[in-house]
Amino acid sequence: MCILFIANKMREDYPLIIAANRDEFYARPTAPSTFWDEHPNLLAGQDLEANGTWMGVTRNGNLAALTNVRDPQNINNNAVSRGELVANWLKQDSVDRSHAAQSQYLATLENTRSQYNGYNLLFGHVDALRVYNNVNNSTHFIEQGVYGLSNADIATPWPKVTQGVRALNHYVTNEDVINDDDLFGILRRDNKADDALLPDTGVGYEWEKALSSIFIQTEKYGTRTSTLLLVDKNKTLTWKERCFSDKGEILETREFSFSI
Template identity: 55%
Template structure:
């Protein structure tokens, strides 16, 4: 299964440039009642056909959405608690037109129930040059790691709150630091988590001030447009927000919210595993 996650083409400095989006916020062991919280946005063209999340017909242990154009996914979980999610690296000068689509990395981890983290890390490293840049969050509800093929780095997510967008795990883009702060404050002050409050963190449309914008080679207009956690425009923006909550009994709750071109909610999904 493959997915060319969120690709935007623009003309900048007489070059055809690709932009990649998606953002993840992850709280590990910050709440006694909810030892794992993942809040994520997927951003893409509104015209790109996508199916809402559900258990896959061919692999009924996998719960994930479906990109119907490339037949892959961007984030998912299994009945046994395996987890994977993908963000792409925004580095337009390094794009390879013949690269393998990255969403298959998410699907491969979820589909293969016997695959272990050390084995998969070897696979990722052996094939990293075949893909454009990505961050892959993978593991299970008790142990997650992030592999960055662009820098060939690997990090285990120990106790803490993390944000991951389209650079490495430690890059302090404004929207990343803002989301980390918001999630940290919320989970530290609330034993019982309100999904509406978590979705509100993902719905933040405030754009970064000009002097704090990253310079990734895509030009001011796109840097500004993509600087908010939630992106809204007629042709491109946040299509899906997802919450994955694991409680102290290892029960998994999956919430998905889908949006139209105006940023209005047009669908809700909720699944419980365990």
């Protein structure tokens, strides 16, 4: 996954809204979201190449989502797949939603940080979330507000992150009713950043430009799925996923809803 936006405690009707895109090579085998056979409380898609996932949630309200840190000069080809970090948090699903449980997992992340290429991991419970970055070994608590997270740390204002945060903040602040299509619309924005605002991550101008939009579409790589996670005031969680072709066409939409 390459970008996600979070509106936390901004509305009474929906205390948590997450809108996320997973960007990946089209050839990488992927299974769409479902409850996993061996972990029936775990809802997520699955990367069939490394058997991890990029975003998931459990019936108890634990969730996790991953973004890679873009740093081609420091790639370890023998590193452990980052997708297991999401799966590992969700597989140990517990009704324990305390900071102590998160702190214990955080200690594991800190102790193993060198085994993985750069990442950000959003994890916790729908009531208490944090983001860990293994590159700078930092933790950021998700308080009330609107956040964006892409392929740098949560404090880095890449143009597409700033655009999405502003759009989501305006939407949740001004609209009377939350509409899924409107949220998917934010994730579908494909305008590229101005050259002067492009980050320099070492991938070259053409790739920096192609990757500078919220929704990405290139010949071999692009946005494979868009996912919405909404938790309402009654603790009903709704998960909606759209899967896309290499032409940006919607292939499938899946929806799940359950009480936490």
